[in-house]
Amino acid sequence: MTLHVPFDNTYAALPDRFFTRQAPEPVGTPRLIRFNTALAEELGIEPGTPDEMARVFSGNEIPQGATPLAQAYAGHQFGGFSPQLGDGRAILLGEVVDRAGRRRDIQLKGAGRTPYSRMGDGRAWLGPVLREYVLSEAMHALGIPTTRALVAVATGDPVYREQGALPGAVLTRVAASHIRVGTFEFFAARRDLDALKALYAYTRDRHYPEAGDPGELLEAVIDRQAALVADWMSIGFIHGVMNTDNTTLSGETIDYGPAAYMDAYHPVTVYSSIDRYGRYAFDNQAQIIAWNLAQLASALVPLMPDQDDAIQVFTRMIHAMPTRVEGERRRRFRAKLGLATHQGGDTALIDDLLKLMQDHGADFTNTFRGLADGSARDQFTDTAAFDAWEPRWKARIADEADPDGLMRRTNPAFIPRNHRVEQMIAAATRGDYAPFERLLDVLSRPFDDQPDAADLRLPPEPHEEVKQTFCGT
């Protein structure tokens, strides 16, 4: 058995200032934690022995055909511009064209220092690696565009964080690409028009071959990102760090640093420890994605023949975006109530339920899942309010062909609950990977009733509640 990755690299052929060629820094004693066999199959990767995979996916051995590099990018972080970010702890090994003909990046995260590391050590510890593994694979199983997790490897080396010495790990991430809004900002801020043109052409060819000009590319990205944010909101997901360097051109979810799913519904929920003003709160995500794409629009303006005209057109597109997200969000919440058709009054039905959930601290996931099996009422401390809402909804779904089926396909029974993720990390840190494997298994079928996993549907007990999450450094 020999590991084989059918590399076919294109990013490495872009001009030098797009990246720095950089090999991963070797680690002490790499050990394979998990290899995603189904994803490898999809990518046409032939697995090797556990030792061989541990060596390659820790960065100790460069596989045949790889062109390791760290990508350059900039970004607005919490609204402030950093002209020079880049892969400070990630190395792009290269790309493969998967069995469906899609080009995918294969990137090591936590693979050591690069010229973009600034003060960082280029490493990741086990907690954020397993967290991203579980959250990204769960997102995929929920049917939402996301980067994927291919491999987790323990490095055998300690990583030093506030908590002290922690076990080091490397995640191999697979993405449609790692082109970010911040990649465009990097060259726009330098007024490097040639590089911007090359990046535009590369992005168009890779993601939006139908786009006739940068305006059409912007339109297409707006479409995908509006759908993505609406998808997140439909499952109670809070990205937590929607900086422009964490907003992809492909429309995939990326960067699971402080990401979290809500337990009790409240629209201004924030978990991230560094998001002091709630910039990236649950309900603010539609506004923020528009703000982020305004940065992309600004970066694209210099590529347009008539820049004054482009500014006007792009401004209109950006201003229309929150309404667009709201439309997508409503459509998804109608489906969550079992409504495949649209009638006047549907929005009020949705909003009234959400308001009740907010007032009663009802669990987001269990309330929606409970609509189909009659247990939604149990999520409310004061059932009278729910009992007043329910007949309106019952009367409305009487007009629908298969509301139960639709609700079971749109309201997951299982999400990666924060407290379970934290418990899983604590166990893995002690060397017990059983909770990690169990979460992955259950979350791979989130819409199935899995009676054996009923405990994973429970909201946290007060002492289990996770109040804050941290950027995965």
Ligand code: AMP
């Ligand atoms: P993130 O918070 O993961 O989106 O990262 C923001 C920036 O900080 C990116 O340029 C990262 O590469 C960099 N960064 C984050 N953690 C580290 C680390 N441990 N070492 C070096 N750079 C890092």
Ligand code: MG
């Ligand atoms: Mg990031």
